Amino acid sequence: xxxLIKENAIANDEWTLVNxxxxxxxxxxxxxxVVLFKLTGEQTVTDExxxxxxxxxxxxxxxxxxxxxAQKDTxxxxxxxxxxxxxxxxxxxxxxxxxxxDDINNLPIIAVHVERFADGRIFxxxxxxxxxxxxxxELRAFGDVLRxxxxxxxRSGFNSYLIRAGRSAEEALASLNDFTIPYQGAVDEPxxxxxxxxxxx
Amino acid sequence: xxxxxxxxQKIVDERVAQYRDQVRRYLAxxxxxxxxxxxxxxxxxxxxxxxxxxxxAVPYGMLSSRQLHxxxxxxxxxxxxxxxxxxxxxLQLNWPKLEDTPxxxxxxxxxxxxxxxxxxxxxxxxxxDQFAGVAPDEIVDPRAMAEIxxxxxxxxxxxxxLPRKFKIAVSGTKDDRAVVQMHDIGMEFYIDxxxxxAIKVWVGGGLGRTPILGAVIRExxxxxxxxxxxxxxxxxxxxxxxxxxxxxxxxxxxxxxxxIEEFKRQVETEWAHLxxxxxxxxEAELARVAKHFEAMPYETKPAQDASFxxxxxxxxxxxxxxxxxxxxxxxxxYRAVTLSLKPHGTAPGDASSExxxxxxxxxxxxxxxxxxxxxxxxxxxxxVKLSDLFAVWQKARAHxxxxxxxxxxxxxxxxxxxxxxxxxxxxxxxxxxxIQQQFDNLDYLHDIGDIELNIxxxxxxxxxxHVGHIGILGVDKDGSEWYQVSxxxxxxxxxxxxxxxxxxxxxxxxxxxxxKLIDVYLKERTPEELFIDTARRLGVAPFKAHVYLxxxxxxxxxxx
Ligand code: SF4
Numbered sequence: 029x030x031x032l033i034k035e036n037a038i039a040n041d042e043w044t045l046v047n048x049x050x051x052x053x054x055x056x057x058x059x060x061x062v063v064l065f066k067l068t069g070e071q072t073v074t075d076e077x078x079x080x081x082x083x084x085x086x087x088x089x090x091x092x093x094x095x096x097x098a099q100k101d102t103x104x105x106x107x108x109x110x111x112x113x114x115x116x117x118x119x120x121x122x123x124x125x126x127x128x129x130d131d132i133n134n135l136p137i138i139a140v141h142v143e144r145f146a147d148g149r150i151f152x153x154x155x156x157x158x159x160x161x162x163x164x165x166e167l168r169a170f171g172d173v174l175r176x177x178x179x180x181x182x183r184s185g186f187n188s189y190l191i192r193a194g195r196s197a198e199e200a201l202a203s204l205n206d207f208t209i210p211y212q213g214a215v216d217e218p219x220x221x222x223x224x225x226x227x228x229x
Numbered sequence: 230x231x232x233x234x235x236x237x238q239k240i241v242d243e244r245v246a247q248y249r250d251q252v253r254r255y256l257a258x259x260x261x262x263x264x265x266x267x268x269x270x271x272x273x274x275x276x277x278x279x280x281x282x283x284x285x286a287v288p289y290g291m292l293s294s295r296q297l298h299x300x301x302x303x304x305x306x307x308x309x310x311x312x313x314x315x316x317x318x319x320l321q322l323n324w325p326k327l328e329d330t331p332x333x334x335x336x337x338x339x340x341x342x343x344x345x346x347x348x349x350x351x352x353x354x355x356x357x358d359q360f361a362g363v364a365p366d367e368i369v370d371p372r373a374m375a376e377i378x379x380x381x382x383x384x385x386x387x388x389x390x391l392p393r394k395f396k397i398a399v400s401g402t403k404d405d406r407a408v409v410q411m412h413d414i415g416m417e418f419y420i421d422x423x424x425x426x427a428i429k430v431w432v433g434g435g436l437g438r439t440p441i442l443g444a445v446i447r448e449x450x451x452x453x454x455x456x457x458x459x460x461x462x463x464x465x466x467x468x469x470x471x472x473x474x475x476x477x478x479x480x481x482x483x484x485x486x487x488x489i490e491e492f493k494r495q496v497e498t499e500w501a502h503l504x505x506x507x508x509x510x511x512e513a514e515l516a517r518v519a520k521h522f523e524a525m526p527y528e529t530k531p532a533q534d535a536s537f538x539x540x541x542x543x544x545x546x547x548x549x550x551x552x553x554x555x556x557x558x559x560x561x562x563y564r565a566v567t568l569s570l571k572p573h574g575t576a577p578g579d580a581s582s583e584x585x586x587x588x589x590x591x592x593x594x595x596x597x598x599x600x601x602x603x604x605x606x607x608x609x610x611x612x613v614k615l616s617d618l619f620a621v622w623q624k625a626r627a628h629x630x631x632x633x634x635x636x637x638x639x640x641x642x643x644x645x646x647x648x649x650x651x652x653x654x655x656x657x658x659x660x661x662x663x664i665q666q667q668f669d670n671l672d673y674l675h676d677i678g679d680i681e682l683n684i685x686x687x688x689x690x691x692x693x694x695h696v697g698h699i700g701i702l703g704v705d706k707d708g709s710e711w712y713q714v715s716x717x718x719x720x721x722x723x724x725x726x727x728x729x730x731x732x733x734x735x736x737x738x739x740x741x742x743x744x745k746l747i748d749v750y751l752k753e754r755t756p757e758e759l760f761i762d763t764a765r766r767l768g769v770a771p772f773k774a775h776v777y778l779x780x781x782x783x784x785x786x787x788x789x
Contacts, residue, residue, distance in 0.1 A: 145390075148350075148387075148388065148390025148392075148467060151386055151387040152468050159502075174264060176251065176268055177389075177390075180389045180390075181386075182386075183386030184386050206247045207244075208243065210240075210384060210386075211240070212381045212383075213506070214386045215386075218507045219507045220381070221236060221380070222510075223507060229232075
């Protein structure tokens with residue numbers, strides 16, 4: 029059974045996720061004050077990892093942002109043919125993605141990898157991709173994706189959710205509708221409740 | 230106060246259903262401990278040393294009689310017949326059973342209450358001045374905006390899982406009682422030169438391990454933009470705040486790392502996109518919510534009341550209480566009343582079920598059926614007629630709610646500490662109780678005058694020790710409990726953080742340490758000085774010298 033939810037239903041996953049090989053660089057603890065992106069203490073992708081990434085030559089693939097940036101000339105035609113998408117980690121900068129594509133809507137899919145449930149950056153990334161950059165195609169969350177994030181992910185512009193292996197996507201579906209009338213405007217419903225309803229005292 | 234319509238009610242009802250299912254999945258083993266943690270926290274449920282603790286939201290400290298009766302019932306039915314009012318103006322139950330928590334929330338929902346976002350890494354309860362709406366020095370009643378911000382922040386999808394907790398306070402007075410500088414975002418409402426409602430926005434304040442006063446990020450913001458501007462701030466924080474180290478994850482660390490100018494630049498860049506977005510507040514919405522906070526149907530009264538004056542003249546106990554517990558009111562003939570939850574010898578902020586029912590009845594009978602919780606952990610009846618005060622006092626006194634110590638040394642702000650909290654380094658309640666016993670003489674307390682003593686059981690600073698005129702912090706030294714003492718902290722417009730006086734003390738030493746600090750003050754003060762003034766004028770040195778005079782004490786003390 030597929031663990032993918034698309035829109036409001038279980039769907040077959042036609043995409044192959046391309047992963048980076050494990051980093052050989054020993055993890056160093058960041059000092060934590062130098063520059064902004066280092067504040068979060070995440071590893072950056074190494075050249076060896078990019079070079080060592082194996083992309084299947086046929087079929088639909090979602091490649092890491094760093095690999096796409098390094099090999100965009102070869103990947104662009106697949107992208108324009110609708111058979112290559114990009115995924116990024118929650119600590120990667122959207123600006124990198126935007127400045128390396130001609131038109132974000134040439135991408136059939138963007139996927140955001142969330143390593144830990146508690147990492148709420150994914151919600152801001154989804155919101156920005158939809159509202160700031162006008163992305164209209166499939167926006168997928170994958171990684172530590174569990175049913176209790178779904179309502180928030182949906183409201184932040186995601187429409188595709190790959191539930192973590194070992195958890196029931198069937199049961200998770202119910203949580204897309206945990207609340208019927210949210211207070212604030214967000215991606216899926218831009219108007220706040222006070223503009224949608226006539227709330228009289 | 231604000232009353233739910235069907236939309237508000239549906240949201241809390243759906244939350245109960247969602248949470249009930251989360252608890253069911255956890256108990257059935259479908260959710261691991263780690264997965265359940267962020268879910269239960271977002272609903273105010275901690276797993277403590279002894280039992281779970283459930284924190285119930287009291288939005289900006291406002292309660293109705295009906296709600297307080299319900300809280301009293303819940304404490305009796307599901308707990309040990311008492312609750313603890315916290316420095317966030319919330320109510321904590323210390324002994325509920327995990328299995329019962331969905332039912333507790335269902336009962337709360339029947340009186341328009343909940344535990345949404347009372348803990349966890351999300352936007353917490355919005356707090357404000359306990360005298361909002363009645364204070365004579367109030368420029369703007371901030372409660373309508375507090376309610377609008379509450380609704381906006383409730384299940385805000387983009388900010389559901391922030392790097393760390395996020396606290397917003399609003400104020401509308403000259404004399405800031407909401408400590409806006411001590412919050413992740415502080416909003417000070419005022420009327421600008423065009424006679425329009427405007428906001429001065431502070432960011433990056435907070436206590437905890439790294440206490441920092443907030444910085445002004447915007448001097449002038451039109452009220453319509455309150456939500457979109459908050460979105461810009463929280464978005465920058467959500468994306469760039471540290472997530473690798475819980476102690477460095479608050480927004481204050483990001484603001485400090487970037488500098489307020491750079492942080493402001495990023496926020497303004499973000500806001501340029503968000504300004505005038507749909508979440509911009511409309512006149513109609515402000516008017517709708519403000520209707521709930523319209524003035525009470527006050528009677529026209531003279532400024533003086535003969536029966537009150539007579540009672541003051543003839544009854545010294547009543548006069549002593551009135552002196553400490555009554556606060557000026559913008560309507561002639563009315564007073565706001567603080568009911569002390571700090572009787573000497575019990576945990577500060579605790580109220581029994583019986584006391585909750587009594588206060589609910591007093592509010593019903595004498596104060597339009599409403600009351601407030603203060604961040605000093607007392608209860609407030611905001612609208613009492615002068616002619617009713619004697620009756621209120623008699624009833625409150627019969628139930629241990631009229632200790633005339635408001636604002637005095639024994640009106641201690643104190644976190645639950647090591648008796649309940651699993652994060653604690655040391656117990657805090659027994660220290661408060663020991664100090665109350667040491668100073669169990671009301672004439673002496675009045676002579677010492679206004680002073681704030683705050684105790685936290687660890688650096689998380691829930692007891693706001695940094696801003697206590699005297700601050701006490703529980704520290705752990707090789708597994709035993711020690712207490713670090715600071716003086717010179719202050720809340721309010723001229724807020725400051727206290728300075729540590731030296732090596733820490735054992736629990737037994739604490740009452741005498743406080744006594745020595747007071748001795749120095751009484752000796753050195755000028756006639757018009759309060760403790761904080763003397764402490765600021767003289768600095769730490771003379772206090773330190775006296776406290777550590779006994780050399781053996783200094784040697785025993787441990788530097789931490
Ligand atoms: S200050 Fe520390 S000990 Fe006290 S309640 Fe907060 S976390 Fe617990």
